[in-house]
Amino acid sequence: MTTHFFDDTTALTGRSLRHITRSLDTIITTAVTPIAMMLLFVYVFGGAINSGSDSYVNYLLPGILIITIASGISYTAFRLFLDMKSGIFERFQSMPIARSSVLWAHVLTSLVANLVSLVVVVLVAVLMGFRSPAGVLTWLAVAGILILFTLALTWMAVIPGLTAKTADGAGAFSYPLIFLPFISSAFVPTDTMSGPVRAFAENQPVTSIVNALRNLFTQQPVGTDIWIALAWCVGILIVAYTFAMVTYRRLTS
Protein backbone atom coordinates (compact mmCIF):
# COMPACT_ATOMS: atom_id res chain seq x y z
CA MET A 1 0.00 0.00 0.00
CA THR A 2 2.78 2.43 0.87
CA THR A 3 4.75 1.64 -2.28
CA HIS A 4 2.94 4.38 -4.14
CA PHE A 5 2.90 6.88 -1.29
CA PHE A 6 5.28 9.36 -2.97
CA ASP A 7 3.75 9.05 -6.46
CA ASP A 8 0.24 9.45 -5.10
CA THR A 9 1.16 12.34 -2.84
CA THR A 10 2.93 14.08 -5.72
CA ALA A 11 -0.06 13.64 -8.05
CA LEU A 12 -2.53 14.89 -5.44
CA THR A 13 -0.31 17.77 -4.33
CA GLY A 14 -0.04 18.83 -7.98
CA ARG A 15 -3.82 18.87 -8.08
CA SER A 16 -4.31 21.06 -5.03
CA LEU A 17 -1.47 23.39 -6.00
CA ARG A 18 -3.37 24.00 -9.24
CA HIS A 19 -6.35 25.00 -7.13
CA ILE A 20 -4.19 27.67 -5.56
CA THR A 21 -2.56 28.96 -8.73
CA ARG A 22 -6.02 29.18 -10.29
CA SER A 23 -7.52 31.11 -7.41
CA LEU A 24 -4.69 33.39 -6.39
CA ASP A 25 -7.20 35.39 -4.37
CA THR A 26 -6.78 32.91 -1.52
CA ILE A 27 -3.08 33.76 -1.23
CA ILE A 28 -3.83 37.47 -1.56
CA THR A 29 -6.59 37.31 1.05
CA THR A 30 -4.25 35.43 3.35
CA ALA A 31 -1.62 38.14 3.00
CA VAL A 32 -3.93 41.18 2.99
CA THR A 33 -5.24 40.91 6.57
CA PRO A 34 -1.79 40.71 8.20
CA ILE A 35 -0.50 43.48 5.93
CA ALA A 36 -3.45 45.71 6.88
CA MET A 37 -2.76 45.00 10.55
CA MET A 38 0.87 45.81 10.06
CA LEU A 39 0.02 49.14 8.41
CA LEU A 40 -2.49 49.95 11.15
CA PHE A 41 -0.15 49.14 14.00
CA VAL A 42 2.93 50.77 12.53
CA TYR A 43 1.36 53.98 11.20
CA VAL A 44 -1.62 54.46 13.55
CA PHE A 45 -0.94 52.86 16.95
CA GLY A 46 2.79 52.42 16.66
CA GLY A 47 3.66 56.00 17.58
CA ALA A 48 1.97 55.56 20.95
CA ILE A 49 3.39 52.11 21.70
CA ASN A 50 6.63 51.95 23.60
CA SER A 51 8.06 48.64 22.48
CA GLY A 52 11.55 49.40 23.65
CA SER A 53 12.72 48.91 20.08
CA ASP A 54 13.90 51.70 17.79
CA SER A 55 11.76 50.52 14.88
CA TYR A 56 8.22 49.31 15.60
CA VAL A 57 7.97 47.41 12.29
CA ASN A 58 11.07 45.44 13.33
CA TYR A 59 9.36 44.68 16.62
CA LEU A 60 6.04 43.80 15.01
CA LEU A 61 6.98 41.55 12.07
CA PRO A 62 7.35 38.23 13.95
CA GLY A 63 3.81 38.50 15.33
CA ILE A 64 2.45 39.49 11.92
CA LEU A 65 4.06 36.37 10.42
CA ILE A 66 2.29 34.23 13.03
CA ILE A 67 -1.04 35.89 12.13
CA THR A 68 -0.34 35.22 8.44
CA ILE A 69 0.04 31.50 9.10
CA ALA A 70 -3.00 31.39 11.38
CA SER A 71 -5.21 32.93 8.70
CA GLY A 72 -3.62 30.93 5.89
CA ILE A 73 -4.38 27.52 7.35
CA SER A 74 -8.12 28.26 7.47
CA TYR A 75 -8.04 27.82 3.68
CA THR A 76 -6.58 24.36 4.15
CA ALA A 77 -9.53 23.41 6.30
CA PHE A 78 -11.83 24.97 3.72
CA ARG A 79 -10.30 23.11 0.75
CA LEU A 80 -10.40 19.81 2.61
CA PHE A 81 -14.02 20.46 3.55
CA LEU A 82 -14.90 21.07 -0.11
CA ASP A 83 -13.26 17.77 -1.11
CA MET A 84 -15.26 15.95 1.56
CA LYS A 85 -18.52 17.50 0.41
CA SER A 86 -17.98 17.19 -3.34
CA GLY A 87 -17.55 13.43 -3.32
CA ILE A 88 -14.06 13.54 -4.82
CA PHE A 89 -12.72 12.48 -1.43
CA GLU A 90 -14.80 9.28 -1.66
CA ARG A 91 -13.58 8.72 -5.19
CA PHE A 92 -9.98 8.86 -3.95
CA GLN A 93 -10.80 6.61 -0.99
CA SER A 94 -12.29 3.95 -3.25
CA MET A 95 -9.16 3.90 -5.42
CA PRO A 96 -6.05 1.80 -4.84
CA ILE A 97 -3.93 4.69 -3.57
CA ALA A 98 -1.89 5.21 -0.42
CA ARG A 99 -4.60 6.37 1.96
CA SER A 100 -2.73 9.08 3.82
CA SER A 101 -1.65 10.70 0.53
CA VAL A 102 -4.97 12.52 0.39
CA LEU A 103 -4.17 14.38 3.63
CA TRP A 104 -0.46 14.87 2.94
CA ALA A 105 -1.28 16.53 -0.38
CA HIS A 106 -3.40 19.13 1.43
CA VAL A 107 -0.73 19.63 4.09
CA LEU A 108 2.08 20.16 1.57
CA THR A 109 -0.10 22.53 -0.45
CA SER A 110 -0.82 24.48 2.72
CA LEU A 111 2.91 24.73 3.36
CA VAL A 112 3.62 26.10 -0.12
CA ALA A 113 0.71 28.56 -0.02
CA ASN A 114 1.70 29.85 3.42
CA LEU A 115 5.34 30.25 2.44
CA VAL A 116 4.28 32.39 -0.54
CA SER A 117 2.05 34.53 1.72
CA LEU A 118 4.88 34.89 4.25
CA VAL A 119 7.30 36.06 1.56
CA VAL A 120 4.75 38.65 0.39
CA VAL A 121 4.28 39.92 3.96
CA VAL A 122 8.05 40.14 4.55
CA LEU A 123 8.52 42.08 1.29
CA VAL A 124 5.84 44.59 2.33
CA ALA A 125 7.53 44.89 5.73
CA VAL A 126 10.83 45.66 3.97
CA LEU A 127 9.06 48.40 2.01
CA MET A 128 7.79 49.77 5.32
CA GLY A 129 11.32 49.96 6.67
CA PHE A 130 11.92 46.52 8.17
CA ARG A 131 15.64 45.83 8.32
CA SER A 132 17.57 42.93 9.78
CA PRO A 133 21.29 42.29 9.94
CA ALA A 134 20.55 38.55 9.86
CA GLY A 135 22.59 36.39 7.51
CA VAL A 136 21.55 33.39 5.42
CA LEU A 137 21.86 30.89 8.27
CA THR A 138 19.69 32.99 10.57
CA TRP A 139 17.05 33.37 7.84
CA LEU A 140 17.11 29.59 7.41
CA ALA A 141 16.51 29.23 11.13
CA VAL A 142 13.60 31.67 10.88
CA ALA A 143 12.21 29.73 7.90
CA GLY A 144 12.61 26.47 9.83
CA ILE A 145 10.58 27.73 12.79
CA LEU A 146 7.89 29.15 10.50
CA ILE A 147 7.66 25.88 8.52
CA LEU A 148 7.39 23.85 11.70
CA PHE A 149 4.68 26.18 13.04
CA THR A 150 2.80 26.02 9.71
CA LEU A 151 2.92 22.21 9.72
CA ALA A 152 1.67 22.10 13.32
CA LEU A 153 -1.26 24.44 12.62
CA THR A 154 -2.04 22.77 9.29
CA TRP A 155 -2.46 19.37 10.91
CA MET A 156 -4.70 21.12 13.42
CA ALA A 157 -6.70 22.55 10.49
CA VAL A 158 -7.14 19.07 9.02
CA ILE A 159 -9.42 18.12 11.93
CA PRO A 160 -12.19 20.72 11.30
CA GLY A 161 -11.67 20.20 7.56
CA LEU A 162 -12.63 16.56 7.97
CA THR A 163 -15.40 16.99 10.51
CA ALA A 164 -17.08 20.34 9.82
CA LYS A 165 -20.71 20.39 8.78
CA THR A 166 -20.57 23.78 7.04
CA ALA A 167 -17.91 25.76 5.20
CA ASP A 168 -18.08 28.50 7.85
CA GLY A 169 -17.48 25.92 10.56
CA ALA A 170 -14.43 24.63 8.73
CA GLY A 171 -12.77 28.04 8.80
CA ALA A 172 -14.04 29.33 12.15
CA PHE A 173 -11.48 27.51 14.29
CA SER A 174 -8.74 29.81 13.02
CA TYR A 175 -10.21 33.00 14.56
CA PRO A 176 -8.95 32.25 18.07
CA LEU A 177 -5.56 31.43 16.58
CA ILE A 178 -5.47 34.79 14.80
CA PHE A 179 -6.19 36.56 18.08
CA LEU A 180 -3.71 34.61 20.17
CA PRO A 181 -0.82 36.91 19.12
CA PHE A 182 -2.66 39.91 20.62
CA ILE A 183 -2.26 38.38 24.07
CA SER A 184 1.44 37.77 23.61
CA SER A 185 4.62 39.73 23.18
CA ALA A 186 3.79 40.22 19.48
CA PHE A 187 2.43 43.79 19.69
CA VAL A 188 3.51 45.08 23.09
CA PRO A 189 5.99 43.83 25.69
CA THR A 190 4.27 41.46 28.14
CA ASP A 191 5.56 43.27 31.24
CA THR A 192 3.04 46.09 30.62
CA MET A 193 0.09 43.66 30.95
CA SER A 194 -1.91 43.09 34.12
CA GLY A 195 -1.40 40.03 36.38
CA PRO A 196 -3.31 37.02 35.02
CA VAL A 197 -3.21 38.25 31.40
CA ARG A 198 0.53 38.62 31.68
CA ALA A 199 0.89 35.14 33.14
CA PHE A 200 -1.11 33.75 30.21
CA ALA A 201 0.80 35.82 27.65
CA GLU A 202 4.18 34.79 28.93
CA ASN A 203 3.37 31.10 28.93
CA GLN A 204 1.51 30.64 25.67
CA PRO A 205 3.28 29.37 22.54
CA VAL A 206 3.07 32.57 20.48
CA THR A 207 5.23 34.57 22.90
CA SER A 208 8.14 32.14 22.82
CA ILE A 209 7.94 31.80 19.04
CA VAL A 210 7.70 35.57 18.54
CA ASN A 211 10.61 36.18 20.94
CA ALA A 212 12.75 33.57 19.22
CA LEU A 213 12.04 35.07 15.78
CA ARG A 214 12.65 38.62 17.05
CA ASN A 215 15.97 37.66 18.60
CA LEU A 216 17.00 35.93 15.38
CA PHE A 217 16.05 38.99 13.32
CA THR A 218 17.94 41.37 15.61
CA GLN A 219 20.89 38.98 16.00
CA GLN A 220 20.41 38.82 19.77
CA PRO A 221 21.19 35.63 21.67
CA VAL A 222 18.09 33.43 21.34
CA GLY A 223 18.42 32.03 24.86
CA THR A 224 15.90 29.47 26.02
CA ASP A 225 13.06 30.99 23.98
CA ILE A 226 14.00 29.10 20.85
CA TRP A 227 13.92 25.74 22.65
CA ILE A 228 10.57 26.54 24.23
CA ALA A 229 9.34 27.67 20.81
CA LEU A 230 10.54 24.47 19.15
CA ALA A 231 9.05 22.37 21.94
CA TRP A 232 5.67 24.07 21.45
CA CYS A 233 5.79 23.60 17.66
CA VAL A 234 6.79 19.95 17.85
CA GLY A 235 4.32 19.29 20.67
CA ILE A 236 1.40 20.87 18.79
CA LEU A 237 2.49 19.07 15.64
CA ILE A 238 2.50 15.65 17.29
CA VAL A 239 -0.83 16.13 19.08
CA ALA A 240 -2.53 17.65 16.02
CA TYR A 241 -1.16 14.96 13.68
CA THR A 242 -2.30 12.19 16.00
CA PHE A 243 -5.82 13.58 16.37
CA ALA A 244 -6.06 14.29 12.64
CA MET A 245 -5.06 10.72 11.79
CA VAL A 246 -7.45 9.24 14.34
CA THR A 247 -10.27 11.37 12.90
CA TYR A 248 -9.30 10.33 9.38
CA ARG A 249 -9.20 6.62 10.22
CA ARG A 250 -12.57 6.83 11.92
CA LEU A 251 -14.03 8.45 8.81
CA THR A 252 -12.51 6.07 6.33
CA SER A 253 -12.67 2.66 7.98
Add this chain to the structure above:
Amino acid sequence: MVMDVDKGPAIQVQGMEKSYKELQALRGVDFDVGPGSIFALLGSNGAGKTTIVKILSTLLRADAGTASVNGFDVATQAGDVRESISLTGQFAAVDEILSGRENLVLVARLRHLEDPGTIADDLLGRFVLTDAGARRVATYSGGMRRRLDIAMSLIGNPQVIFLDEPTTGLDPQGRIEVWQAVKELAGHGTTVLLTTQYLDEAEQLADRIAILHEGRIIVNGTLTELKQLLPPAKVEYVEKQPTLEDVFLAIVGDNGKDSDAGNDRSVGMDE
Protein backbone atom coordinates in the same frame (compact mmCIF):
# COMPACT_ATOMS: atom_id res chain seq x y z
CA MET B 1 -10.23 -8.75 -22.33
CA VAL B 2 -10.63 -12.30 -21.08
CA MET B 3 -14.11 -13.31 -20.10
CA ASP B 4 -13.98 -14.98 -16.73
CA VAL B 5 -16.64 -17.62 -17.01
CA ASP B 6 -15.82 -19.93 -14.13
CA LYS B 7 -14.97 -17.31 -11.55
CA GLY B 8 -18.43 -17.19 -10.05
CA PRO B 9 -20.36 -14.02 -9.34
CA ALA B 10 -18.61 -10.66 -9.71
CA ILE B 11 -20.41 -9.41 -6.63
CA GLN B 12 -21.72 -11.58 -3.84
CA VAL B 13 -23.61 -10.22 -0.84
CA GLN B 14 -24.88 -12.37 2.01
CA GLY B 15 -26.75 -11.28 5.11
CA MET B 16 -25.47 -7.72 4.94
CA GLU B 17 -26.60 -5.53 7.86
CA LYS B 18 -25.80 -1.95 8.73
CA SER B 19 -27.18 0.47 11.29
CA TYR B 20 -26.51 4.15 11.82
CA LYS B 21 -27.07 4.57 15.54
CA GLU B 22 -30.81 3.87 15.98
CA LEU B 23 -31.59 3.65 12.28
CA GLN B 24 -31.39 0.19 10.75
CA ALA B 25 -30.40 0.93 7.16
CA LEU B 26 -29.84 -2.66 5.99
CA ARG B 27 -31.60 -5.64 7.59
CA GLY B 28 -30.02 -8.63 5.88
CA VAL B 29 -29.39 -8.12 2.19
CA ASP B 30 -28.51 -10.99 -0.16
CA PHE B 31 -27.81 -10.88 -3.87
CA ASP B 32 -25.35 -11.99 -6.55
CA VAL B 33 -24.29 -10.16 -9.68
CA GLY B 34 -22.97 -12.18 -12.61
CA PRO B 35 -19.81 -11.04 -14.38
CA GLY B 36 -20.41 -8.69 -17.29
CA SER B 37 -24.03 -7.98 -16.40
CA ILE B 38 -25.86 -4.83 -15.38
CA PHE B 39 -27.62 -5.14 -12.05
CA ALA B 40 -29.99 -2.45 -10.87
CA LEU B 41 -30.83 -1.79 -7.24
CA LEU B 42 -34.16 -0.06 -7.34
CA GLY B 43 -35.54 1.74 -4.35
CA SER B 44 -36.88 5.01 -3.03
CA ASN B 45 -34.79 7.51 -1.09
CA GLY B 46 -33.55 6.06 2.17
CA ALA B 47 -34.06 2.45 1.08
CA GLY B 48 -30.36 1.73 1.71
CA LYS B 49 -29.01 1.76 -1.85
CA THR B 50 -26.11 4.11 -1.16
CA THR B 51 -25.20 2.20 1.99
CA ILE B 52 -24.81 -1.00 -0.03
CA VAL B 53 -22.65 0.79 -2.61
CA LYS B 54 -20.47 2.33 0.10
CA ILE B 55 -19.90 -1.01 1.79
CA LEU B 56 -19.06 -2.73 -1.50
CA SER B 57 -16.62 0.05 -2.44
CA THR B 58 -14.85 -0.25 0.97
CA LEU B 59 -15.95 3.19 2.22
CA LEU B 60 -18.08 1.74 5.02
CA ARG B 61 -17.95 -1.43 7.09
CA ALA B 62 -20.99 -3.66 7.38
CA ASP B 63 -22.13 -4.63 10.88
CA ALA B 64 -22.87 -8.20 9.83
CA GLY B 65 -22.81 -10.46 6.82
CA THR B 66 -20.22 -11.01 4.12
CA ALA B 67 -19.64 -9.36 0.79
CA SER B 68 -17.12 -10.01 -1.94
CA VAL B 69 -16.28 -8.16 -5.11
CA ASN B 70 -14.35 -9.86 -7.90
CA GLY B 71 -13.71 -12.71 -5.46
CA PHE B 72 -12.18 -10.47 -2.77
CA ASP B 73 -13.74 -9.94 0.64
CA VAL B 74 -14.60 -6.25 1.13
CA ALA B 75 -13.67 -6.29 4.81
CA THR B 76 -10.44 -8.26 4.81
CA GLN B 77 -9.10 -7.66 1.28
CA ALA B 78 -10.07 -4.02 0.84
CA GLY B 79 -6.91 -3.22 -1.09
CA ASP B 80 -7.62 -5.92 -3.71
CA VAL B 81 -11.24 -4.79 -3.93
CA ARG B 82 -10.11 -1.22 -4.64
CA GLU B 83 -7.89 -2.53 -7.43
CA SER B 84 -10.92 -4.21 -9.01
CA ILE B 85 -13.56 -1.50 -8.75
CA SER B 86 -14.49 2.00 -9.59
CA LEU B 87 -17.08 4.12 -7.83
CA THR B 88 -19.19 6.83 -9.37
CA GLY B 89 -20.96 8.37 -6.43
CA GLN B 90 -24.29 10.10 -6.19
CA PHE B 91 -22.84 13.50 -7.00
CA ALA B 92 -20.41 13.82 -9.89
CA ALA B 93 -17.07 13.49 -8.11
CA VAL B 94 -15.07 15.63 -10.50
CA ASP B 95 -12.66 18.45 -9.76
CA GLU B 96 -14.35 21.66 -10.84
CA ILE B 97 -11.19 23.73 -10.90
CA LEU B 98 -9.25 21.34 -13.11
CA SER B 99 -10.03 20.86 -16.80
CA GLY B 100 -11.72 17.68 -17.99
CA ARG B 101 -8.45 16.37 -19.33
CA GLU B 102 -6.58 17.16 -16.10
CA ASN B 103 -9.21 15.22 -14.15
CA LEU B 104 -8.63 12.16 -16.32
CA VAL B 105 -4.84 12.48 -16.16
CA LEU B 106 -5.02 12.73 -12.36
CA VAL B 107 -7.00 9.51 -12.04
CA ALA B 108 -4.70 7.72 -14.51
CA ARG B 109 -1.70 8.78 -12.44
CA LEU B 110 -3.37 7.65 -9.24
CA ARG B 111 -4.00 4.27 -10.86
CA HIS B 112 -0.27 4.17 -11.67
CA LEU B 113 -0.78 3.72 -15.41
CA GLU B 114 1.70 4.39 -18.17
CA ASP B 115 1.09 7.40 -20.38
CA PRO B 116 -1.81 9.15 -18.60
CA GLY B 117 -2.06 11.77 -21.37
CA THR B 118 -2.97 9.25 -24.08
CA ILE B 119 -5.48 7.54 -21.81
CA ALA B 120 -7.10 10.90 -21.11
CA ASP B 121 -7.31 11.83 -24.79
CA ASP B 122 -8.82 8.44 -25.70
CA LEU B 123 -11.52 8.78 -23.10
CA LEU B 124 -12.30 12.38 -24.04
CA GLY B 125 -12.91 11.13 -27.56
CA ARG B 126 -15.01 8.18 -26.44
CA PHE B 127 -17.26 10.38 -24.32
CA VAL B 128 -17.59 13.21 -26.85
CA LEU B 129 -15.67 15.62 -24.63
CA THR B 130 -12.64 16.32 -26.83
CA ASP B 131 -13.71 19.91 -27.57
CA ALA B 132 -14.37 20.60 -23.90
CA GLY B 133 -11.25 18.78 -22.67
CA ALA B 134 -9.20 21.88 -22.02
CA ARG B 135 -12.02 23.78 -20.32
CA ARG B 136 -12.53 23.90 -16.59
CA VAL B 137 -15.15 21.45 -15.42
CA ALA B 138 -16.98 24.29 -13.67
CA THR B 139 -18.20 25.35 -17.13
CA TYR B 140 -19.62 21.88 -18.01
CA SER B 141 -23.32 20.99 -18.19
CA GLY B 142 -24.73 18.34 -15.84
CA GLY B 143 -24.65 15.68 -18.55
CA MET B 144 -21.06 16.49 -19.50
CA ARG B 145 -19.99 16.31 -15.86
CA ARG B 146 -21.59 12.91 -15.44
CA ARG B 147 -19.97 11.68 -18.64
CA LEU B 148 -16.59 12.87 -17.40
CA ASP B 149 -17.32 11.26 -14.04
CA ILE B 150 -18.04 7.92 -15.72
CA ALA B 151 -15.00 8.31 -18.00
CA MET B 152 -12.87 8.77 -14.86
CA SER B 153 -14.33 5.55 -13.50
CA LEU B 154 -13.25 3.58 -16.57
CA ILE B 155 -9.57 4.38 -16.27
CA GLY B 156 -7.57 1.25 -15.60
CA ASN B 157 -10.43 -0.96 -16.86
CA PRO B 158 -11.86 -1.94 -13.48
CA GLN B 159 -13.82 -5.20 -13.65
CA VAL B 160 -16.67 -3.87 -11.53
CA ILE B 161 -18.22 -0.41 -11.65
CA PHE B 162 -20.63 1.05 -9.11
CA LEU B 163 -22.91 3.80 -10.30
CA ASP B 164 -24.89 5.38 -7.49
CA GLU B 165 -27.94 7.15 -8.96
CA PRO B 166 -26.07 8.12 -12.12
CA THR B 167 -28.88 10.20 -13.60
CA THR B 168 -30.39 11.92 -10.59
CA GLY B 169 -30.59 15.63 -11.28
CA LEU B 170 -29.88 15.34 -15.00
CA ASP B 171 -32.07 16.72 -17.78
CA PRO B 172 -33.57 14.23 -20.28
CA GLN B 173 -30.68 14.61 -22.72
CA GLY B 174 -28.11 14.11 -19.99
CA ARG B 175 -29.97 10.97 -18.94
CA ILE B 176 -29.84 9.49 -22.42
CA GLU B 177 -26.13 10.31 -22.67
CA VAL B 178 -25.44 8.45 -19.45
CA TRP B 179 -27.56 5.49 -20.48
CA GLN B 180 -25.57 5.16 -23.68
CA ALA B 181 -22.33 5.27 -21.72
CA VAL B 182 -23.53 2.53 -19.33
CA LYS B 183 -24.69 0.27 -22.16
CA GLU B 184 -21.33 0.68 -23.82
CA LEU B 185 -19.61 -0.33 -20.59
CA ALA B 186 -21.49 -3.57 -20.25
CA GLY B 187 -20.78 -4.23 -23.91
CA HIS B 188 -17.08 -4.27 -23.01
CA GLY B 189 -17.61 -6.96 -20.37
CA THR B 190 -17.60 -4.72 -17.30
CA THR B 191 -19.91 -5.65 -14.46
CA VAL B 192 -22.12 -2.74 -13.52
CA LEU B 193 -24.08 -2.30 -10.32
CA LEU B 194 -26.26 0.73 -10.54
CA THR B 195 -28.73 2.18 -8.09
CA THR B 196 -31.68 4.20 -9.21
CA GLN B 197 -35.03 5.46 -8.08
CA TYR B 198 -36.30 5.68 -11.66
CA LEU B 199 -38.19 2.62 -12.81
CA ASP B 200 -37.67 3.32 -16.51
CA GLU B 201 -33.93 3.53 -15.93
CA ALA B 202 -33.81 0.04 -14.47
CA GLU B 203 -36.04 -1.17 -17.28
CA GLN B 204 -33.81 0.41 -19.94
CA LEU B 205 -30.46 -0.77 -18.65
CA ALA B 206 -30.54 -3.69 -16.31
CA ASP B 207 -30.22 -7.43 -16.96
CA ARG B 208 -31.47 -8.05 -13.44
CA ILE B 209 -33.37 -5.81 -11.09
CA ALA B 210 -33.59 -6.03 -7.31
CA ILE B 211 -36.10 -3.95 -5.43
CA LEU B 212 -34.76 -2.72 -2.12
CA HIS B 213 -37.32 -1.63 0.43
CA GLU B 214 -36.66 -0.64 4.05
CA GLY B 215 -33.28 -2.34 4.10
CA ARG B 216 -34.32 -5.64 2.52
CA ILE B 217 -34.43 -6.94 -1.02
CA ILE B 218 -38.04 -7.89 -1.59
CA VAL B 219 -37.82 -8.93 -5.25
CA ASN B 220 -34.90 -9.95 -7.44
CA GLY B 221 -35.17 -11.06 -11.06
CA THR B 222 -35.09 -10.16 -14.73
CA LEU B 223 -37.59 -7.66 -16.05
CA THR B 224 -39.68 -10.50 -17.54
CA GLU B 225 -39.69 -12.31 -14.21
CA LEU B 226 -40.74 -9.19 -12.38
CA LYS B 227 -43.55 -8.59 -14.84
CA GLN B 228 -44.85 -12.12 -14.27
CA LEU B 229 -45.41 -11.25 -10.62
CA LEU B 230 -48.44 -9.29 -11.70
CA PRO B 231 -51.58 -10.70 -13.30
CA PRO B 232 -51.22 -11.30 -17.08
CA ALA B 233 -51.48 -8.28 -19.30
CA LYS B 234 -54.91 -7.25 -20.51
CA VAL B 235 -55.41 -5.73 -23.94
CA GLU B 236 -56.87 -2.27 -23.62
CA TYR B 237 -57.30 0.47 -26.15
CA VAL B 238 -55.37 3.54 -25.02
CA GLU B 239 -54.79 6.54 -27.19
CA LYS B 240 -51.01 7.04 -27.39
CA GLN B 241 -50.32 10.65 -26.62
CA PRO B 242 -46.73 11.84 -26.83
CA THR B 243 -45.31 12.49 -23.38
CA LEU B 244 -43.84 15.87 -22.68
CA GLU B 245 -40.43 14.18 -22.73
CA ASP B 246 -41.08 12.91 -26.29
CA VAL B 247 -42.08 16.42 -27.33
CA PHE B 248 -39.08 17.99 -25.64
CA LEU B 249 -36.60 15.59 -27.19
CA ALA B 250 -38.21 15.81 -30.63
CA ILE B 251 -38.02 19.59 -30.61
CA VAL B 252 -34.56 19.86 -29.17
CA GLY B 253 -33.64 17.11 -31.60
CA ASP B 254 -30.79 15.80 -29.59
CA ASN B 255 -29.52 12.44 -28.57
CA GLY B 256 -26.34 13.01 -26.74
CA LYS B 257 -24.30 15.84 -28.11
CA ASP B 258 -24.40 19.35 -26.81
CA SER B 259 -25.49 21.39 -29.73
CA ASP B 260 -25.26 25.12 -29.56
CA ALA B 261 -27.31 25.57 -32.69
CA GLY B 262 -30.70 26.67 -31.43
CA ASN B 263 -33.66 25.93 -33.64
CA ASP B 264 -36.24 28.37 -32.55
CA ARG B 265 -39.69 27.02 -33.05
CA SER B 266 -42.86 28.49 -31.82
CA VAL B 267 -46.03 26.59 -31.52
CA GLY B 268 -49.25 28.41 -32.24
CA MET B 269 -50.71 30.73 -34.79
CA ASP B 270 -48.73 31.53 -37.88
CA GLU B 271 -49.67 34.80 -39.51
